[in-house]
Amino acid sequence: MRRMSEEPRNPAIRHHRVSHQVQRAVTQLILDSGLKPGELLPTEAELMESLGVSRNSVREALKALQALDIVEIRHGYGTYVGQASLTPLADGLTFRTLLRPAADAHALAEILQVREILEEGLIRRVAAAPLPPEILDRLDDIVRRMATAGAADEPFADLDRDFHETLYRSLGNELIPQLLGAFWHVFDRVAGARSWSSDPAPEVTVGRHRDIVTALRAQDAPGAQRAMAHHFRGIEARAEQETRGVE
Template sequence: MSGHAAVDEEDELVSPQVSGARANQLALQEAIKELIVDRGLAPGTLLPTEAELMTELGVSRHPLREAIKALEAIGIVEIRHGYGTYVGSLSLSALQAGLAFRSARSMKGDLREIRNLLEVREVLEAGLVSRVLRSYPELDLERLAAAVVEMESAARSGEYAPDADWRFHETLYQSLGNTLVLDLLRVFWTVFNDLDGELPRGEGTPEVTARWHRDIYEALRARDEHALRAAMDEHFRGIRERVAGSVDP
């Protein structure tokens, strides 16, 4: 047997430090996450080398690489070939991909998954109404108005303006200073936008969609919480009808 083969065989052996559940991939992934948390490693920070991790975690090369790949898939780490492994930016791309798949599959069935996702989005946005009003001084009303005008202009040609639609929702919640809220809303909005062409139109024509956003904007500008909640509810009622394929009773 060559020396190279001996090294490979040795690499596949689990260190005596590892036993039982610790040798399990899930446990190893948890150990890497704990290392990141315990050391306070921020996104973009270089992780210890592979050799250092093997020694510290008491594992061989193969299970370590499998664990790193699994953590990369969910954004916890980022592999930069030729440079090393870094703490990931923790984006919600994996969540978005999973929700998109579930929603696409739901389109072939009873739309239950899509309705569930819409409910979560509605609860989140409706629950932020009071906070948005409290952050009124930080709101970019001009950007909101511009998005509405762009949607109305496109609607006059019978077209929907998805970029303006997202810009409206993004601007609405940017004043909260909560990037997780924006990231979650972007995921929800993107999943629905990708399915837009497959959902029944209902009354959600471009003109009606633009009007929903105009009503939200006008209520917000007037700082009228009751009107804002009513406009937000009307917006989601329209989407609910499209998902249901019929008018709510």
């Protein structure tokens, strides 16, 4: 591993540069060594020796990588390869959205629009071929449970999320549920911070999900995409109402 010099003129510039160099070196070490999530990294002393930097530089770099979920520091045990989840993305988007004034109707709409574009593209792929009967049956079951919960005036956000994750499972793309989960996490946190209520007409939400399944059963790709778009229009309208305090 390439050793680094810690002797430039400006201490602030040197400190910043060395920290980034160490971060890049550690991530490259993980890739070059073929390490997997949960596997142990070299010790701080070994990194200091191989990179030729101070303990402070190593620790600062590892803390920065921990914030990105690239490494996991287990005090008393060592440093391990992290899961590289999308949690930092969700945290950044949440913070970015909450920085906007509470009355800014576009703050959450921007997040919803990105998710809408993503899901409309995904639903088109899903509808391009017949879905396995077991997935359609699973979607129907989720919609029925949503209707039951709604009739009992119980929240069903978990069922809603399960619906969308099940919908794209046939694509076999592990990144999709992670990415959707990140957007879901942002929406939940922002809505909670802004004290936004849930949809006042759960039967409408249930109906929109049922329309999606109906179109998929009929192998109606344009219909499925329209149903998904209609679903998101409802979410966006409700978010805008809550933002503006309109009942």
